[in-house]
Amino acid sequence: EAQVTQNPRYLITVTGKKLTVTCSQNMNHEYMSWYRQDPGLGLRQIYYSMNVEVTDKGDVPEGYKVSRKEKRNFPLILESPSPNQTSLYFCASSLSSPPGTGELFFGEGSRLTVL
């Protein structure tokens, strides 16, 4: 089944404790992206990747890192999480890079709480 898989789906952590949210897609997509969703703010892009070893900042990259060592994986790293990073995170991918048709395939989301 074609899908974007995120882990963990739910996480409660404390300020300063490094964490990684993994994202994997099995569709051989070139483009991958991370978004955060907050009430009243919609979906905001954190980082995106056009291809392996090619990453770039989105609208809200502060406090996050990413890497794209393999085509299928695009982990999101929070080196020192803070409470303002409490949010619902979505990974998405697209066959073409940039997503020419506009169709992004989203994962099911990872709800992160930083205490």
Next chain:
Amino acid sequence: GQQLNQSPQSMFIQEGEDVSMNCTSSSIFNTWLWYKQDPGEGPVLLIALYKAGELTSNGRLTAQFGITRKDSFLNISASIPSDVGIYFCACQNYGGSQGNLIFGKGTKLSVKP
């Protein structure tokens, strides 16, 4: 950065009613898209519009790409309980180097049976 103004923010309607929501931008875009997010899931593409003036239907959903290329609307006819969710408009200038889709803030739809 660029912003999309999506309205209304939320709607509470009775089953069977028609729904209309819209999205405007201060910039011109090549592509307008509408996504739906079911509760507890990621957004899924409903309709994509690639040409100014284009009117496209997908079942009970109809969307139009404004002639000025700065706006779009989505209509849902005869709403049913499974229409509940958050609807996002999104824009893109395909072929650009950044590859970003810009999303609106969403319209949360509640349908009362």
